[in-house]
Amino acid sequence: MNNTAPKRGRMRLYIGNGKTELFLLLVLALLFVTFGILSDVFFTVFNLMNLLRQTAIYGIIAIGMVFVIISSGIDLSVGSVVGFSGMVVAMALTAGLPIFVAIMLAIVLSAGIGFINGILVYDGKVPPFIATLGAMAVVRAVIMLITNARMISGLPREFIDISQATLFGVPILAVAWIALTIIAYFVVRKTVFGRSVFAYGSNKEAARLSGINVRRTIYGVYIYSAVMCAIAGILLTSRLSSATPTAGTGFELDAIAAAVVGGASLSGGEGSIIGAFLGAIIMSTLRQGGTLVGMNAFVMEIIIGGLIVAAVLLDQLRKKQSGAK
Numbered sequence: 001m002n003n004t005a006p007k008r009g010r011m012r013l014y015i016g017n018g019k020t021e022l023f024l025l026l027v028l029a030l031l032f033v034t035f036g037i038l039s040d041v042f043f044t045v046f047n048l049m050n051l052l053r054q055t056a057i058y059g060i061i062a063i064g065m066v067f068v069i070i071s072s073g074i075d076l077s078v079g080s081v082v083g084f085s086g087m088v089v090a091m092a093l094t095a096g097l098p099i100f101v102a103i104m105l106a107i108v109l110s111a112g113i114g115f116i117n118g119i120l121v122y123d124g125k126v127p128p129f130i131a132t133l134g135a136m137a138v139v140r141a142v143i144m145l146i147t148n149a150r151m152i153s154g155l156p157r158e159f160i161d162i163s164q165a166t167l168f169g170v171p172i173l174a175v176a177w178i179a180l181t182i183i184a185y186f187v188v189r190k191t192v193f194g195r196s197v198f199a200y201g202s203n204k205e206a207a208r209l210s211g212i213n214v215r216r217t218i219y220g221v222y223i224y225s226a227v228m229c230a231i232a233g234i235l236l237t238s239r240l241s242s243a244t245p246t247a248g249t250g251f252e253l254d255a256i257a258a259a260v261v262g263g264a265s266l267s268g269g270e271g272s273i274i275g276a277f278l279g280a281i282i283m284s285t286l287r288q289g290g291t292l293v294g295m296n297a298f299v300m301e302i303i304i305g306g307l308i309v310a311a312v313l314l315d316q317l318r319k320k321q322s323g324a325k
Contacts, residue, residue, distance in 0.1 A: 020263040024278040031282065035289030042292055049171055051288050053163070053239065056173035057082075059280035060232040061251055062258035063184045064225030066276045069259050071221045072201040072268025073128035077117060077135035078229045078255050082248030084139050085110045085233030089159075090152040090243035099159050107230045113139060114226025118219035136252070143245050153242040163239035173235050180228065185273045193220055202269030257283050257304060260311045267315075 035042045061078050068075045085106040092102035113135060120131035165172040188194040196217045200207040208214055229248075237243045260266065261282060262275030283304065290300040 020272055021274050021278060024262065024275060024282065028278060028282055028285065031285045031289060035285070035292065039289065039292040042289060047288070047292075051284060052174040053171045054288065055280050055284035056171070056177035057232050057236050057239075058251065058254045058258060058284060059177045059277060060180055060228050060235070061255040062262070062276045062280045063180055063273065064228030065255040065259045066184070066262070066264050066271045066273060067197055067221045068128070068225050069256075069264040069266060070201045070268060070271040071197050071217065072204070073121065073218075073221065074132060074256070074266070075117065075222065075225045076129065076132040076252050077113065077139060078225060079248035079251035080136045080139035080143070081110050081113055081226050081229035082233035082236060082251055083143050083243075083245065084113065085230035086237035086243040086247050087143050087147060087152065087245065089234050090155060090237055091146075093155050093159055094152060099156065102159075103234055106234055107227060110226045110230035110233070111223050112226075114223035115219060117222040117226070121222065122215050122218040140245075140249075147245050149245050151242050151244045155237070155241060155243075159238055160241045161238075163235055173239065176231070176235065180231070181273060181277050188273055193217070197221055198269060198271075200268075254280075254283055257308050260308055260315075265315050266312060270315075 032042075041047050061082065065075060065078060088109055089102045089106040092105050093099065097105070117128075117132055117135055120126045120135075121128050124131070163171075163173055167175045188198075193216075196207070196212045197220070199210065199212055200214060200217050204214075207217075232251075233248060236247060240247070258279035259271065259276045260279070262272055262277070262279030264271035264276065286304060287300060290303075291297075
């Protein structure tokens, strides 16, 4: 009992008190003010809408990544799954399948990749880093193989229009991202699955002893992550009006960055859906704002990498302080 009490306390901290989210809001406000002063076009409607469309893709992937990280895992296959889902939907559409059928096919096949990741991690006892690293390489190779490394274009206008549509002036991509964030927040707070993910990530042995279905939990987080990547890949393909074999390359870094900066602990048991939402906006704002003010792209990557390390370091220092108390 004594061993699990601190973990439960941290779970409540990251779900409920909003301190992390408040801090992230202040950081985001500072970035907006800074880039607004340095660039005349930052606060233009065109730029802000473009920022929302760009962030939505990373933000949707980050939702799934948060679940995986809370369970004390990691998913390095997200970028490849994004490319895979985009390629599947494009191939299905060019083959003449209806848009809805093509989208569902991409989501189901991508969920299958998440299921395989779950099998490797739970049944195969393969460390998540290795399992998903292998999946990243295999899925990317499959994409290259089935497409001969060629881009697929000529998609239906109705599909391309999905990414260009707006709802009350807000890009539909951002609307989808916000909706998925709200759903994930509900899953974390109100469902048995959400509580099981936190409990397992906090203390694996205690979770097993308490009767939590560990197999279902592990399968669930990797399938959830893959489905989020599938949706992101479909929207990205619509936005680009084509599917490219290299789509999604490097997206795993942005997803992990958004989750970690948003308060997720790589040790597991801690994380925030709203934090990941804000973390994704911060990452995109840094990139877009840096581009507008002429910042060197390599310097920008150094800054983003430093943010990730700083977030992990602060998390470790906080844990040491909590342990000392």
